[in-house]
Amino acid sequence: MAGKTTQILDIDFISDKIEAKLTIGMFLKERERTKKDLTKALNLAEKEFLNLAEGRTFDTFHDKFYPLFVNSMENEILADYKYSLFYFYVLLNKYTQYSKGFIIVNKNKEDYYLSKEINAGESILYLLFGKAQ
Numbered sequence: 001m002a003g004k005t006t007q008i009l010d011i012d013f014i015s016d017k018i019e020a021k022l023t024i025g026m027f028l029k030e031r032e033r034t035k036k037d038l039t040k041a042l043n044l045a046e047k048e049f050l051n052l053a054e055g056r057t058f059d060t061f062h063d064k065f066y067p068l069f070v071n072s073m074e075n076e077i078l079a080d081y082k083y084s085l086f087y088f089y090v091l092l093n094k095y096t097q098y099s100k101g102f103i104i105v106n107k108n109k110e111d112y113y114l115s116k117e118i119n120a121g122e123s124i125l126y127l128l129f130g131k132a133q
Helices: 038-053 058-077
Strands: 007-014 019-026 085-093 112-119 123-131
Touching (some): 038 112, 038 123
Antiparallel strands (some): 007 019, 112 123
16 A cells, blocks of 8 residues: 555566565655654554554454554544655564565655564564655
8 A cells, every 4th residue: 555656556476475566656756745754653553553453363353453454544644644655554464474675766865764563463564654755
């Protein structure tokens, strides 16, 4: 899932043993963007996820509480960021093996990102917030 940008391109690869996702976000550099700290949004997302996921099985969380988390992310936690933020989050179970990475091409000094893996037992959330100034 990605925030509002100039253009988002998702590429998915699935085989018998590997599932890969490449998400490319392109921003217009001249667009004026709000300067906001990403730490507060990351902390709020972590708190919301742990609140809903801790102590629950992956299936219960995924089926009943993950839609609540997504709604909170989209309509509350990230509501003030508009065009200043690229975001990505993925829900995994404790049995999934994965790797992740993030690169800003043509980076300006104001461009940065924060990422975090949040473990709630059976459910794991990987969050990435990228700021394109």
